[in-house]
Amino acid sequence: MHRQLQMEPEGSPLRKEHKIEAQVWAAQKDPASADALIGQYMPFIRSETFKFTHAAPEAGHEDELNIAATAFYEAALSYQRGRGAFLPYASTAIRNRLIDFYRVEQRHSGLVPLETPAGEDGRQLLETLPDSRDEIGAYDLRAASREEIQEFGRQLATFGLSFSDVADNCPRQERTMAACHAVLNCARANPMLLDRLVHTGRLPVRELAMGSGVDKKTIERHRKYLVAILLAFTNGYEIIRGHLRQIAPKGGERT
Amino acid sequence: MKYLVMETHPAYAVVLDERGRFLRAANLHYEVGETVDQVVELQLPPARRFRAWWLVGLVVVLLGLGVLFFGFIRPQWMVYGTVRLQINPDVQLSVNREDDVVKLEGLNQDGEALIEGYDFRGEECDDVVEDLVKRALRMGYLETGGTVSLSASGGSSHWRDEMEKDLRETILDEFKGSVQVSAGDAGTDQTADAQTSRKGDWDDDHDDRDD
Structure with missing residues (x-):
């Protein structure tokens, strides 16, 4: 195969396909490579979106373009040898995803967009509604959240983790998620364990297993996720803890 | 949410x-x-079952190797029975289920001399016995009209009977009656009496064997 590739002239379809495949394999392992792949093939993604919407993404179809980019990424993650050339495979994935997206959007078709003209003076519906939101407060909260999340990301990086790693390691089954919550409750009840995590950079697996009754293997299997969620309950992440209201009903205060 | x-x-x-x-x-x-308030979750591919397939593949390969080893290779090397050939030189042939010789050893000094330099690998038992009788004649351990004693042990009684019968017929056919065969009683005193000794050293060998 390699010899055959060497014989192929530069720019030939076969050589191009091999190059794309190599990029896809890299994207499956590394989020940065995936971002580079998306950036490189954004014209292709725009083109596929245009085929579906028959309009430029800038003409009110930005969401469709984003959904198409997501579908392209999903295609890169799920692509395997034996599924044909990558680009036709990605094209099909984009089309299917956009169809799904439109179906979901149709459920909201009875709603009136806020941008709808609300009178003869050319004002939009949004402008006629009473503004009960504190925009300045919301902006400040968002900025504070961003800072806190960036700090959280930096601390995670000291463990060699990114948010993407944590998302990949997040439990998908309810039972496993409940087990991880039990581990978290154990750590919150024993703040020394949280301190050990921060100071040693290692998850105290044995103590958490004994304290929570969760199998050590389960803890090891979801180590990245548990590191992240336990870190969130150490000092300094009040906004994140406040967001986790369904697992921190008491306001997320550290005990 | x-x-x-x-x-x-x-x-x-x-x-x-x-x-x-x-x-x-x-x-x-x-x-x-x-x-x-709402997100469009990624539809990630299910976790690849690479490990599971790898494990299944490993088990299949191990089973295949087991079948190959226990069904074919091991029987080739496993001793099913032995044949003892006594002229004066005393030789034991270990044979597998296919009647191929897998081991050849001299049980006394003359026996070791008789098989020295003889390559038995890949040979069937009757061919080896025939060759050894020829070598015994050539080396002077056996004279015309002399007697060769054969006995089979191990395996099933049917296998032992068939082996002794086949070897006896092989020697009689090959040597046209110039060599006598005493089958089924090798190692006994009666057989020893029928053997042809060389240069009068039979008594020493006989003593060695009894030891």
Whole structure:
């Protein structure tokens, strides 16, 4: 195969396909490579979106373009040898995803967009509604959240983790998620364990297993996720803890 | 359910929901720190069952190797029975289920001399016995009209009977009656009496064997 590739002239379809495949394999392992792949093939993604919407993404179809980019990424993650050339495979994935997206959007078709003209003076519906939101407060909260999340990301990086790693390691089954919550409750009840995590950079697996009754293997299997969620309950992440209201009903205060 | 945007990429964002789940979702112009009410979750491929397939493959290969070893290779090397050939030189042939000789050893000094330099590998038992009788004649251990004693042991009684019968017929056919065969009683005093000794050293060998 390699010899055959060497014989192929530069720019030939076969050589191009091999190059794309190599990029896809890299994207499956590394989020940065995936971002580079998306950036490189954004014209292709725009083109596929245009085929579906028959309009430029800038003409009110930005969401469709984003959904198409997501579908392209999903295609890169799920692509395997034996599924044909990558680009036709990605094209099909984009089309299917956009169809799904439109179906979901149709459920909201009875709603009136806020941008709808609300009178003869050319004002939009949004402008006629009473503004009960504190925009300045919301902006400040968002900025504070961003800072806190960036700090959280930096601390995670000291463990060699990114948010993407944590998302990949997040439990998908309810039972496993409940087990991880039990581990978290154990750590919150024993703040020394949280301190050990921060100071040693290692998850105290044995103590958490004994304290929570969760199998050590389960803890090891979801180590990245548990590191992240336990870190969130150490000092300094009040906004994140406040967001986790369904697992921190008491306001997320550290005990 | 509300989602806090933790990280953004060109194709997706990592969001944290209120139950503590970190999810990958389509990035609909999100910014880090933003809270959204709805997300379009990524449809990630199911975890590859590479390990499972690898394990299944390993088990299949091991089973195949087991069948190959215990069904074919081991029987080739496993001794099913032995044939003892006594002229004066005393030789034991170990044979497998296919009647191929897998081991050849001299049980006394003359026996070791008789088989020295003889390559029995891949040969069937009757061919080896025939060759050894010829060598015995050539080396002077056996004279015309002399007697060769044969006995089979191990295996089934049927195998022993058939082996002794076949070897007896082989020697009688090959040597046209110039060599007598005493089958089934090798190692006994009666057989020893029928043997042809060489240069009067039979008594010594006989004593060795009895030891």
